[in-house]
Amino acid sequence: MIMSNSCLDISTIISVFVLLSLFSSVFSSNDFREENESSMPAGEKLNAMEMINAYLRKINKPFVKSFKSPDGDVIDCVFFHLQPAFDIPELREKMSLSLPELPKGHDHIAGNNLEIKQLWNSKGESCPNGTIPIRRTSASDIISISKFGKKYSRKDIPGKSSHEHAIGYVDEGEFYGAKALLNVWKPTVIGNDFSLSQIWVLSNIRGRLANSVEAGWHVNPSENIDGLPRLFTFWTYCISSITAYILKLQPNGYRSGCYNMLCPGFVQTSRTISLGAAISPISTYNGEQYDAAFMIWKDPKSENWWLKVGNEVIGYWPASLFTDLRNHATLIEYGGEVYSGSSGKHTSTQMGSGHFPDEGLGKAAYARNLEVVDRANNLNPASNLQLYTDKPNCYGVTKGYGGVWHNYIYFGGPGYNPKCL
Structure with missing residues (x-):
């Protein structure tokens, strides 16, 4: 058993998996044909390919039914008890089949898109009872995420981070969850960048970020060339008995976190929503706006961290995955993030709608009805809301209060422009 109070990079635990970083240019979604020539020795390349293929065989589970989505995704209906989380014996032994206790006041605010819609089941398809829909993982999924490395929050940005926010x-108090309505856009994303809108639920111990659970939508053409917004989750951990087990299963460069169900951890209960699949409808500039409610909260009974999107309870992160988040969160964030690995001039990847927040409703991205969950499982307005942006001339943020939106922010921007070099 490996125990620690500090978050560690996986590469410091299992050095053999740094092979992944050496063949970032050597893949395709199906058979790893080379996109570019690589100087990696043939033996190391073959070893890396074998590792990834072995991992794909482990993470892609047997299915009873499969759907081919119009956007090219393959959605497999996998028996609930065979999902990746239950590769971990301790999680399998403690699986929860009880419904969580929803926070009080969870249903008092409506959005324009209460029921989240996905392309794969747009004609009414669904997985059979006892199964859950899992987007089939490809090699490009694993390698694409490995390039991005760890996601960062405002409190955890290295000196020359490629992530901008x-x-x-809000960071004053104990938090047991968060909720926000995020409107959905299709920002232009350049090359291997990504752009997202999300909520963060984090623990910040003595200025050091330890655990987080996160959810929202992102656009990541490295995984999906259609550039559609897709539902995603992300979580980070410190080393515990369970995460030490995960490290043994995970030949990748996720560093201290994991997207969706690309490694064991998140337990899905919904049979109608697939993490990583495209969502709709999409807001249009100076036109109709569509949003969806994202809520993460700690169930008082099980102490697991649950996710609800729109009207659908998606599943939970078991409390035993975490160290600091076993108790409560200390930091809640709402808004956008852009990743760009490019050098030279600033990326032209857009955040949100691609327009600055001062353009307002119908033109800028927003997160509205910002709320937090207290110890008594009540939803309350996010008071003392503060703002942060890495480069305000590239991506901005403003806040306001009023009407049915209560606390809200507008955020985003075009990236590269005459003031953002």
Whole structure:
């Protein structure tokens, strides 16, 4: 058993998996044909390919039914008890089949898109009872995420991070969850960049970020060339008995976190929503706006961290995955993030709608009805909301209060422009 109070990079635990970083240019979604020539020795390349293929065989589970989505995704209906989380014996032994206790006041605010819609089941398809829909993982999924490395929050940005943020946040008190309505856009994303809108639920111990659970939508053409917004989750951990087990299963460069169900951890209960699949409808500039409610909260009974999107309870992160988040969160964030690995001039990847927040409703991205969950499982307005942006001339953020939106922010921007070089 490996125990620690500090978050560690996986590469410091299992050095053999740094092979992944050596063949980032050597893949395709099906058979790893080379996109570019690589100087990696043939033996190391073959070893890396074998590792990834072995991992794909482990993470892609047997299915009873499969759907081919119009956007090219393959959605497999996998028996609930065979999902990746239950590769971990301790999680399998403690699986929860009880419904969580929803926070009080969870249903008092409506959005324009209460029921989240996905392309794969747009004609009414669904998985059979006892199964859950899992987007089939490809080699490009694993390698694409490995390039991005660890996601960062406002409190955890290294000196020369390739991640930029425009967010609202609250960091005074104990938090047992968060909720926000995020409107959905299709920002233009350049090359291997990504752009997202999300909520963060984090623990910040003595200025050091330890655990987080996160959810929202992102656009990541490295995984999906259609550039559609897709539902995603992300979580980070410190080393515990369970995460030490995960490290043994995970030949990748996720560093201290994991997207969706690309490694064991998140337990899905919904049979109608697939993490990583495209969502709709999409907001249009100076036109109709569509949003969805994202809520993460700690169930008082099980102490697991649950996710609800729109009207659908998606599943939970078991409390035993975490160290600091076993108790409560200390930092909540809402807003956008852009990743760009490019050098030279600033990326032209857009955040949100691609327009600055001062353009307002119908033109800028927003997160509205910003709320937090207290110890008594009540939803309350996010008071003392503060703002942060890495480069305000590239991506901005403003805040306001009023009407049915209560606390809200506008955020985003075009990236490269005459003031953002």
